[in-house]
Amino acid sequence: MDLSNYPNLIIAAVYYILAGIMIFFSLFGVYVLNRYGESKMLALFVSALYIVFFMAILTQSYNTLHQIL
Amino acid sequence: MHKLFPSQLEEEKIYLVVRAHWMRLALRLLMWLLFVVLLIVANRGLNNSYPLLLEGKTGDIISLLRQIYVLFLVLSLFLIWVFYYLNVQIITDRRIVDIDQVGLFHHEVSELHISNIEDVTSETSGILGNIFNYGMVYVQTAASKERFEFDNVPNPGQISKLILNIYEKLPH
Numbered sequence: 001m002d003l004s005n006y007p008n009l010i011i012a013a014v015y016y017i018l019a020g021i022m023i024f025f026s027l028f029g030v031y032v033l034n035r036y037g038e039s040k041m042l043a044l045f046v047s048a049l050y051i052v053f054f055m056a057i058l059t060q061s062y063n064t065l066h067q068i069l
Numbered sequence: 070m071h072k073l074f075p076s077q078l079e080e081e082k083i084y085l086v087v088r089a090h091w092m093r094l095a096l097r098l099l100m101w102l103l104f105v106v107l108l109i110v111a112n113r114g115l116n117n118s119y120p121l122l123l124e125g126k127t128g129d130i131i132s133l134l135r136q137i138y139v140l141f142l143v144l145s146l147f148l149i150w151v152f153y154y155l156n157v158q159i160i161t162d163r164r165i166v167d168i169d170q171v172g173l174f175h176h177e178v179s180e181l182h183i184s185n186i187e188d189v190t191s192e193t194s195g196i197l198g199n200i201f202n203y204g205m206v207y208v209q210t211a212a213s214k215e216r217f218e219f220d221n222v223p224n225p226g227q228i229s230k231l232i233l234n235i236y237e238k239l240p241h
Binding site: 036 | 147148157176
């Protein structure tokens with residue numbers, strides 16, 4: 001990852017800020033669902049399904065970021 | 070015993086656990102689908118009108134933007150479902166409990182003892198509400214001036230009838 005020039009630095013900063021916000025909301029969403037959810041099994045199942053999808057797309061985007069920088 | 074709300078008693082009988090009608094969820098999903106369609110249209114537009122933009126570094130940046138947008142879509146779908154699932158109303162033989170997940174960081178539990186009820190009103194309004202039979206149930210209390218609301222619940226008439234039946238069974 002080459003962050004020595006400004007365009008790359010800006011792309012990386014914007015990516016990390018956006019990804020960070022979405023990871024934070026995801027984790028808090030999963031926490032709230034599992035804490036207050038009526039059925040623990042359903043809450044766990046939905047959380048697991050969501051985490052798998054989210055992580056798959058996040059990994060893909062991180063690889064793309066590496067390709068750009 | 071698994072408790073549905075924090076102050077639930079061991080011997081308390083649960084009569085009804087109700088969420089907003091599925092049509093409300095469907096309407097939100099429809100809004101979400103509009104954002105999916107927007108992505109598909111933008112993709113097609115770029116492919117057909119500006120294919121050169123999708124090559125090289127610009128192509129990679131567009132691809133990254135697309136993936137961040139998809140992340141946002143997945144997150145919003147998850148949160149739509151979480152808010153739908155966590156907003157629930159419970160009717161027991163002693164009280165009415167309204168559990169509201171107002172925001173991601175705001176959880177609210179309101180309770181109303183059946184003995185404090187003064188008046189119950191059910192309301193069905195709008196085209197969809199009348200077709201799919203969902204609407205509001207307002208419970209007026211003796212204790213406070215504020216009304217207790219059940220938002221867009223299925224069969225509002227039956228729910229108000231159930232509350233009144235429980236009230237009549239109480240010793241006065």
